[in-house]
Amino acid sequence: MIRKPLRSALVAATILTSAIVGVTTITAPPAQAFPFGGFGGIVYDPTNHAENLLTAARTLEQINNQIAQLQNEAQMLLNQARNLASLPHSSLAQLQASVQRTQQLLAEAQRIAHAVADIEQAFAQDYGAPAGTGDFAARVTGARERWRNSVAGFEDALRVQAGVVGNIESARSEMQTLVAQSQGATGALQAAQAGNQLLALQSTQMADLTAAIAAQNRAQALEAARRASAEAQARENLNQFLDYGTGYAPTTVRMFQD
Template sequence: MTEKLFRIHAILFRRMELFASVTALAVGACVSSVQSAHAQWAVYDGAAHVQTVLIAARELQQIDNQITSLANQAQMLVNQAKNLALLPLSTLSTLQSTISQTTALLAQAQNIAYSVTSVEQQYQQSYTSVSSGMSDSALFSQAQTRWQNSVGGFEDALKMQARAVGNIPSDSSAMTQLVSASQSSSGALQAAQAGNQLLALQSRQLSDVVAVLSANGRAQDLDRAREAAAEAEGQAQYEHFAQHDAYVPGAVSVFNDGN
């Protein structure tokens, strides 16, 4: 019985020693942990940490600003490229061809060309050289030349009017294309080029108007000059007729006195 009690006390003592050892270790660990935590808390600098975070935030903001600036510069370059893009549509060759055709038609003016020298020469020969000393055949020849000039002038005017009217469909098509290109232009240069081509088209149309007015004026002036020359011709013919001696009546023998 005593031996059993001794064994029980030995077991309890051992358990108490084990519990004390564990408790000591736990307390030591806790104390060590608290001391370590206390040491770490004492070393940590909050202000420096905040300053570091602020510096990092500022650097991040600067990087973000640089990225935004680069993106804006890239967009600006894209916009500049659009503004410098050429207009893919050009009506210059068509306009030049039409003007060349109108100029060629003007150069085909009959009898009296659109030239100051030609007008002076022809006008002096056929319109201002009428005189009473000219023969009837010369007066008739000049009258016929003036009539041919007037008829040719009106024919030239009709041709020029037909040319101007014939240009209207092509002008309408070109104007539609240019307006559409201007409205759908990707940049300032394309819009400006479309506007310049529209101005060129208007200039070509104005040249047609000038050509038609010139042809009409030429025909009318030739006809008025013909009328003025006809009056001068009539006066010359009267003076030419008046130069002959007046008729003097004389005796006329109808039957022979011997019969």
């Protein structure tokens, strides 16, 4: 399709050509009027002139179309570059530091660690049936150790909860930054990366929540085990207290010698 300005130019060129043809027809003398060359030797062909104008117009239209195509391709490349641009902000280091702080608090569990082997060893030695074995001094020592384990478990739970609460402010700040980065993303890749980092932040908060619940449940489990062991030890103490032995057995007594 020929653009409006170009179409107007063609119409004007056609009118001008028609006028030139009319003038030439009226005023131009025949070619024989100039037999000896000179100015009269130039023959003007209006049809050829009009065809040349149309050819130039078509060529200009093709050039304009090529320029528009190149502009579209350049814009497409710019859009692709924006879509492939990486997000300038990364919260990975801060999220990893938050997780490491929580892991460190869990690793600092006192007396009985968060390990299957340590738990099995402690229960095999101090809890359950072993709580009622040994002499009185050994049972008292075992009861004191179990009480200390319970107190340490509650202290560890409080420390983990304090660490999780401390991570809330850093998580809030990081969330605000990531949301701003997501809203200001210039391409699909930046938006996707911002979304992935928001999911990572949510996973970190879930890990903190899991750690707090695990520490709290550990303290409650230790306290419940201490109470069960205390009941077992109390029964053993009662049994020993009520054990009167073999009782009185009569024997022969000689008061006087023969």
